[in-house]
Amino acid sequence: MTTTLQPAITILPSKKTPIILSVIAVIVFLFFGIMGNSDVAHFKLDSAGDAFALPELAFPGKVSNIIIGVILLAVAAYSWMLRSKAQQLATWIIGVASGLFVLSFLIWVVSGANITTISLSSLLAGAVVLAVPLVFGSLSGVLCERSGVVNIAIEGQLLGGAFTAALVSSMTKNAFFGLIAAGIAGALVSLVLALFSIKYVVNQIIVGVVLNVLVSGITGFLFTTVMQEDPELYNSPVHLPVIAIPGLSAIPVIGPILFRQSVIGYLMYIAVFVVWFGLFKTKWGLRVRAVGEHPKAADTLGIKVNRTRFWNVTLGGIVAGIGGSFFTLVAIDSFTKEISGGRGFIALAAVIFGRWNPIGAFLAALLFGFADNLQVILTIIGTPVPSQFMAMMPYLVTIFAVAGLVGRSRGPASVGEPYVKE
Amino acid sequence: MKLELRGISKAFGSFYANKNIDLTVDDAQIHCLLGENGAGKSTLMNVLYGLYQPTEGQILLDGKPVEFSGPGDAMAAGIGMVHQHFMLIPVFTVAENIALGAEATKAGGVLDLAVTRKKIREISDRYNFDVDPDALVEDLPVGVQQRVEIIKALVRDARVLILDEPTAVLTPQETDELLEIMRQLKANGTSIVFISHKLREVRAVSDVITVIRRGQVIDSVSPESSTTELANLMVGRAVELNLYKEAAAPGQATLQVRDLSVVNAAGTTTLDAVSFDIHQGEILAVAGVQGNGQTELTEAILGTQPVTAGSVKLEGTELVGKSVKQVLRSGVGFVPEDRSVHGLVTQFTIEENLVLDLYDRAPFGKGISMNLGAVKKNATQQIADFDIRTDNQLNPASSLSGGNQQKVVMARELSRDLKLFIASQPTRGVDVGSIEFLHRRIVAERDKGTPVMIVSTELDEVMELADRIAVLYKGRINGIVPGDTSREVLGLMMAGASAEEAFAQAEYAKSDNEPVEAKPVPVEHQEGEAQ
Numbered sequence: 001m002t003t004t005l006q007p008a009i010t011i012l013p014s015k016k017t018p019i020i021l022s023v024i025a026v027i028v029f030l031f032f033g034i035m036g037n038s039d040v041a042h043f044k045l046d047s048a049g050d051a052f053a054l055p056e057l058a059f060p061g062k063v064s065n066i067i068i069g070v071i072l073l074a075v076a077a078y079s080w081m082l083r084s085k086a087q088q089l090a091t092w093i094i095g096v097a098s099g100l101f102v103l104s105f106l107i108w109v110v111s112g113a114n115i116t117t118i119s120l121s122s123l124l125a126g127a128v129v130l131a132v133p134l135v136f137g138s139l140s141g142v143l144c145e146r147s148g149v150v151n152i153a154i155e156g157q158l159l160g161g162a163f164t165a166a167l168v169s170s171m172t173k174n175a176f177f178g179l180i181a182a183g184i185a186g187a188l189v190s191l192v193l194a195l196f197s198i199k200y201v202v203n204q205i206i207v208g209v210v211l212n213v214l215v216s217g218i219t220g221f222l223f224t225t226v227m228q229e230d231p232e233l234y235n236s237p238v239h240l241p242v243i244a245i246p247g248l249s250a251i252p253v254i255g256p257i258l259f260r261q262s263v264i265g266y267l268m269y270i271a272v273f274v275v276w277f278g279l280f281k282t283k284w285g286l287r288v289r290a291v292g293e294h295p296k297a298a299d300t301l302g303i304k305v306n307r308t309r310f311w312n313v314t315l316g317g318i319v320a321g322i323g324g325s326f327f328t329l330v331a332i333d334s335f336t337k338e339i340s341g342g343r344g345f346i347a348l349a350a351v352i353f354g355r356w357n358p359i360g361a362f363l364a365a366l367l368f369g370f371a372d373n374l375q376v377i378l379t380i381i382g383t384p385v386p387s388q389f390m391a392m393m394p395y396l397v398t399i400f401a402v403a404g405l406v407g408r409s410r411g412p413a414s415v416g417e418p419y420v421k422e
Numbered sequence: 423m424k425l426e427l428r429g430i431s432k433a434f435g436s437f438y439a440n441k442n443i444d445l446t447v448d449d450a451q452i453h454c455l456l457g458e459n460g461a462g463k464s465t466l467m468n469v470l471y472g473l474y475q476p477t478e479g480q481i482l483l484d485g486k487p488v489e490f491s492g493p494g495d496a497m498a499a500g501i502g503m504v505h506q507h508f509m510l511i512p513v514f515t516v517a518e519n520i521a522l523g524a525e526a527t528k529a530g531g532v533l534d535l536a537v538t539r540k541k542i543r544e545i546s547d548r549y550n551f552d553v554d555p556d557a558l559v560e561d562l563p564v565g566v567q568q569r570v571e572i573i574k575a576l577v578r579d580a581r582v583l584i585l586d587e588p589t590a591v592l593t594p595q596e597t598d599e600l601l602e603i604m605r606q607l608k609a610n611g612t613s614i615v616f617i618s619h620k621l622r623e624v625r626a627v628s629d630v631i632t633v634i635r636r637g638q639v640i641d642s643v644s645p646e647s648s649t650t651e652l653a654n655l656m657v658g659r660a661v662e663l664n665l666y667k668e669a670a671a672p673g674q675a676t677l678q679v680r681d682l683s684v685v686n687a688a689g690t691t692t693l694d695a696v697s698f699d700i701h702q703g704e705i706l707a708v709a710g711v712q713g714n715g716q717t718e719l720t721e722a723i724l725g726t727q728p729v730t731a732g733s734v735k736l737e738g739t740e741l742v743g744k745s746v747k748q749v750l751r752s753g754v755g756f757v758p759e760d761r762s763v764h765g766l767v768t769q770f771t772i773e774e775n776l777v778l779d780l781y782d783r784a785p786f787g788k789g790i791s792m793n794l795g796a797v798k799k800n801a802t803q804q805i806a807d808f809d810i811r812t813d814n815q816l817n818p819a820s821s822l823s824g825g826n827q828q829k830v831v832m833a834r835e836l837s838r839d840l841k842l843f844i845a846s847q848p849t850r851g852v853d854v855g856s857i858e859f860l861h862r863r864i865v866a867e868r869d870k871g872t873p874v875m876i877v878s879t880e881l882d883e884v885m886e887l888a889d890r891i892a893v894l895y896k897g898r899i900n901g902i903v904p905g906d907t908s909r910e911v912l913g914l915m916m917a918g919a920s921a922e923e924a925f926a927q928a929e930y931a932k933s934d935n936e937p938v939e940a941k942p943v944p945v946e947h948q949e950g951e952a953q
Contacts, residue, residue, distance in 0.1 A: 014689065282532050283525040290511055290522050297509035300473065301523030302494025413512070421473075 021076040029069025032108040038062040041110035042117035051250035061111030068104040114382035125256035131369025136323020137347025138361035140316035147312035148292040150416045152208025155344025156215035160185040161324025163219040166335035169237035186321020194313040201418040262330045276358040292412035295419040371397040423581040430479035439465040457634035472496035502575025503584040512560035565596040584615045594913030621649045657854045670889040673702035682732035684718045693718040694897040700873035707888030708877040715897035753841030765831040768820035773801040804833040825856030846877040
């Protein structure tokens with residue numbers, strides 16, 4: 001009574017990648033290339049204080065984009081061919097294709113603008129500056145979520161940090177006190193999150209959302225009742241100076257990004273490395289990740305699950321609070337209502353895009369910062385694209401990055417689930 | 423190490439999961455705790471492992487009383503536990519899992535996995551475990567994951583090892599290997615507490631068997647006791663281990679499954695071109711180790727799992743592409759593998775649960791109204807027919823025991839006129855008494871002429887019910903064999919051999935080798951005597 005088996009059928013991989021690549025290639029070839037502007041786009045690599053000058057890059061709009069378009073069409077065709085053989089495109093090819101698309105977009109926009117020259121150096125340096133709060137926010141998210149607690153309250157922590165930093169720095173006339181106070185403010189927001197989500201097992205998302213509204217309300221109230229009464233005393237924060245490292249900061253392109261930063265900027269690079277090293281190379285990190293993946297297993301090995309979570313959430317609050325102080329101690333003169341402007345949520349997207357890895361989250365935050373800064377610069381040079389569309393760009397990039405390009409990224413298995421012993 | 427439990431009680435509210443339990447495990451002894459699901463074995467072990475605090479009683483190690491405030495204390499005292507559901511982190515490597523909680527570090531808390539790797543290799547070599555310290559746990563077969571758990575305990579110098587239902591997830595061959603490992607551990611002086619409800623294994627390996635029923639120790643017996651004796655002790659009354667059923671009288675092949683394939687969201691092929699027929703009046707049992715495509719197969723037929731390719735024809739009608747409701751309406755009865763999640767709405771009353779898929783049809787529903795009288799009457803009838811033990815049919819389904827919940831699901835699904843009956847894990851977590859009852863109902867449905875498909879990871883159940891057995895391995899059917907195929911052949915097939923290979927290999931083993939077990943106790947013979 002045995003049955004003979006049919007040969008197995010081959011199941012082809014998803015069409016998603018080839019389709020996206022094809023659409024991009026067609027857009028570049030037709031829209032940016034054939035229908036594009038034939039003016040030349042100029043990209044300056046060096047800036048005023050550099051040690052030596054670099055040549056300017058010039059791309060004739062139409063021709064360059066037709067060439068890029070042809071390359072992308074070839075990549076798309078190759079990817080269809082691979083799919084029919086049930087294979088997938090190498091990740092680096094997708095990376096190069098994405099890079100070419102960004103380049104082609106820049107060439108198209110700049111060649112069609114009123115001023116056909118932009119400084120690549122300041123585009124990148126500005127991107128880093130805009131990314132600083134995002135990076136701190138996403139590190140906070142990584143710290144919390146790796147231990148199994150969803151931190152929707154990043155926005156509130158950034159805002160709380162920004163407000164406290166402004167207030168304390170103004171009153172003490174010392175920016176470093178402001179920085180420390182910002183960390184404490186972030187931690188306080190975290191304490192509420194930890195208390196309710198860990199001890200009282202309230203839904204973590206709801207606590208987070210409520211905290212954002214709460215912090216926004218408190219800072220808004222104190223801003224109008226206290227700060228605006230006497231801005232001289234309460235809302236004129238002493239700023240952290242930008243420290244340029246002699247010599248190194250004069251290297252074109254890299255110098256301003258790595259070696260011409262405020263204390264918070266340098267702290268950012270250190271924090272990314274420390275959190276990465278801590279999570280993946282130390283005993284502490286192994287335990288944190290275990291608690292976020294399978295708390296019961298950790299418990300059976302004698303690891304205190306809820307204590308670990310509590311400290312991680314608190315640490316996350318400190319990190320996000322410091323990130324928030326960047327608004328009022330470096331970037332902007334004084335505190336205004338809702339100064340964080342939703343960046344806490346973008347940071348959350350960076351956590352997911354970066355696959356819960358500090359370095360990934362850092363790169364994702366840089367991408368969002370880049371989109372943000374590009375929008376600013378493109379508005380200045382006067383592109384044919386309406387500025388409202390430009391303003392949408394960072395958010396569009398976020399949505400596409402998180403929904404489309406990453407695919408299904410897998411977070412810690414037990415994130416959002418409270419651990420209650422029977 | 424000698425372990426003594428004296429008068430251990432554990433109460434949850436007013437319910438005693440363990441009551442006044444005395445247990446002594448001698449040095450280098452394999453001590454089996456035998457009992458049904460829910461008898462309180464795991465609770466007792468969780469008390470011993472420090473996960474629960476005993477309400478009363480004392481734990482003594484080598485004569486000295488100890489108290490554990492958590493698993494850390496128990497481990498420090500030399501107690502290791504392999505949980506029924508492995509306590510491993512799937513995305514960690516073997517070394518990371520084993521290091522966790524007892525990490526070797528360099529200066530500044532930096533992990534030193536080299537030390538852990540070395541320890542793993544030592545233990546792995548000593549017991550022939552063949553475990554790669556750098557493999558990701560999620561990529562390992564269940565049998566190897568279990569060895570990782572054992573290594574985890576050994577690395578922590580466990581001298582008493584608790585194994586909680588360790589064979590539930592293993593193929594028969596893997597089970598034999600595990601029993602061999604247990605003997606080796608014992609030879610090295612480790613005491614083992616072996617928790618199980620499978621009589622065959624218990625008798626093969628134990629030195630002493632302690633039977634637990636309803637949280638209390640019933641008796642300690644020697645492994646020479648017959649299976650019938652053990653089963654009676656475990657259940658508390660005489661049980662019939664063998665199901666009497668007439669030979670099948672297969673009619674037409676009304677269910678035809680062809681090249682059914684499922685690819686999950688992650689892109690893995692979980693069901694790979696599966697083809698088979700089921701005849702009217704025949705039970706086809708699908709055997710296999712858990713996670714080899716069983717869930718996907720049943721759900722693909724029902725329509726809750728998107729089918730990538732293939733066809734399912736029931737009496738000539740194509741089911742693939744139809745909605746779940748349409749599939750049910752065309753005469754498919756479906757008992758899902760997890761009754762509390764997919765079989766019942768546990769907060770609903772028993773009455774309501776008995777008409778979950780019939781509520782909108784006569785006599786229960788008309789237009790937008792429901793005939794609550796008919797629902798009530800139906801419930802009274804079904805409760806009597808299926809011997810569902812409850813004092814009120816308006817109680818929520820969650821108030822019922824596992825066996826009675828399963829009877830509710832089964833009663834509901836069998837109350838329609840069926841053209842196909844699918845039951846997934848029909849008796850998982852069900853007491854022995856109810857198992858008997860449910861099995862008889864399944865056979866009765868077959869005798870009515872319905873094609874029946876049973877999916878079960880319990881080989882005993884498969885062998886008892888099946889007229890034919892299909893073995894699933896990695897999403898493919900390795901072969902369809904007659905219902906009286908030996909445990910050995912089925913085991914080989916569950917580990918990936920084709921039917922021909924398995925038969926040939928089993929034949930060879932019989933002629934050439936001693937059986938793997940030291941004390942082979944063929945269950946069939948014993949039961950024959952008892953009858």
